[in-house]
Amino acid sequence: QICLSLVKLLFYLAHSPLGSIVLLDFQPRQFVMVDGNLKVTDMDDASTEELSCKEDNDCTLDFPTKSFPLKCSATGKCEGINEKKNLFNAYRYFFTYLLPHSAPAALRPFLSDILNATGDLRYGINETLEAFEKVLHLYKSGLYLQKRPLHLKDFISLKGFRTAEGEDYKCWPSYSHLGCLLSVHSAEEAAGICNSQSQCQSFIVTQRRTWTGRPLALFQSSLTDLIPDANAVVYIKRSASSGARL
Numbered sequence: 001q002i003c004l005s006l007v008k009l010l011f012y013l014a015h016s017p018l019g020s021i022v023l024l025d026f027q028p029r030q031f032v033m034v035d036g037n038l039k040v041t042d043m044d045d046a047s048t049e050e051l052s053c054k055e056d057n058d059c060t061l062d063f064p065t066k067s068f069p070l071k072c073s074a075t076g077k078c079e080g081i082n083e084k085k086n087l088f089n090a091y092r093y094f095f096t097y098l099l100p101h102s103a104p105a106a107l108r109p110f111l112s113d114i115l116n117a118t119g120d121l122r123y124g125i126n127e128t129l130e131a132f133e134k135v136l137h138l139y140k141s142g143l144y145l146q147k148r149p150l151h152l153k154d155f156i157s158l159k160g161f162r163t164a165e166g167e168d169y170k171c172w173p174s175y176s177h178l179g180c181l182l183s184v185h186s187a188e189e190a191a192g193i194c195n196s197q198s199q200c201q202s203f204i205v206t207q208r209r210t211w212t213g214r215p216l217a218l219f220q221s222s223l224t225d226l227i228p229d230a231n232a233v234v235y236i237k238r239s240a241s242s243g244a245r246l
Helices: 002-014 081-098 105-119 125-141 187-196
Strands: 031-034 037-040 060-062 067-069 155-163 180-183 202-209 215-220 226-237
Touching (some): 002 031, 002 037, 002 081, 105 125, 187 202, 187 215
Antiparallel strands (some): 155 226
């Protein structure tokens, strides 16, 4: 969410009515999340000036660990230098820390492609935004789950009940510090996650949703007290239910 919001912001800066805007003091502390969107807190160090040049050799974009040769345009400006500077800073301050973690395994190759392409400046801001929106579509639609084995058949569903939430085993990247609360596309995906975790014996798909509209599923290691709830379903591993009193 943070990276996508940042890319949308940089897309606007690259195509602003004032021209391409560069953030000269690009640091994480210069941004804040407001209602799920990343905002710049200080525009004092923003500039629309692009580096002047006479030839391509005048247009090297230098960073502490990398340098990028750019083209000198016919108008005597280093082509796209503001956009590329913003994008590489997004890569080194945000993407490298946030993109490799917590995404479903099937989506990680797409995020690795974005990471590598922005790290080499092979993508401009237009291509980067397009790539992010493709990943978001796959994530929200559940298309990344195609051709996967069916796991829900390994579970008994108990409708009209939910389990009491309390401290339980931890998992990464949980939305709760008390237990294992993960974003899922469906009960089928939750069943696959539960099967992959040796501690998991049951799960419920809660009514809570993430910023993408995906529900949160709570995974538990034991069958705690069942609470009547007309809108809920408890999914219990068949292997666990054999010795439990339902």
